[in-house]
Amino acid sequence: DAEHKSKAELQLQIESLKEKLNQESPELQESNSKLETLQQKFLQLRGLYEERGRKITEVEEELEEATPYKEAYDKLRQQATMMKQKYDANIQDLRQKLEDTDVPTTSGEDFVQQVKEIMNSIFHQIKSEVTMEEEYSGKEVLSLVLGVIKATTFEMLSKN
Known part of the structure; x- marks a missing residue:
């Protein structure tokens, strides 16, 4: 009888654990599903992050390649500005000389x-x-x- 009582208690514990497992199983499945979804999103985001990193590297390399051209452009632009100022001054001087000569x-x-x-x-x-x-x-x-x-x-x- 003690054995039977012990078996009954064990059977009750097994049933209780099965019931508890059945109750927790949908929650566990839902958690696993959420985990899977989050892992997929994480992988997508990591892929995007890596792609952006590559693009940033490419842009930085292009910027490094373009820097000498920009410097040359800036130098030429500065020279052009100086030449324009010089020629404008020369034109102004010539106009003044023309006015001063007062030749009709x-x-x-x-x-x-x-x-x-x-x-x-x-x-x-x-x-x-x-x-x-x-x-x-x-x-x-x-x-x-x-x-x-x-x-x-x-x-x-x-x-x-």
């Missing part, structure tokens, strides 16, 4: 008009000194033209 500038139309007036004046002066019925030697013609050109030149220069 004429437009193309004004110049053409002045040339026409001068040539017309020369023509009328030569015409007034030549008679159509008379014949002249080349020497006389050259002397006449030279005299008229000199007179017209001095007249124009004295106006300015």
Whole structure:
């Protein structure tokens, strides 16, 4: 009877443990499932982290390769700025010198008009000194033209 009682107690303990195991088993399965999910997420995140690390390394290498080019670009840009300043100053100096010389500038139309007036004046002066019925030697013609050109030149220069 003691053996039977002992067996009954053991049987009760076994049933109690089985019941406890059955109650804890879904919780354990749920925990295992969560653990698996978390492990998968961890592996994904680690993969992303490693990929980002590789990309960062690549970018750093590219940056190191680009540094000499950037330095050369900066140097050229600085030289270009200095040259521009120098040329701007030269242009300003030349403009100032042009203003200081106070030479009247004429437009193309004004110049053409002045040339026409001068040539017309020369023509009328030569015409007034030549008679159509008379014949002249080349020497006389050259002397006449030279005299008229000199007179017209001095007249124009004295106006300015």
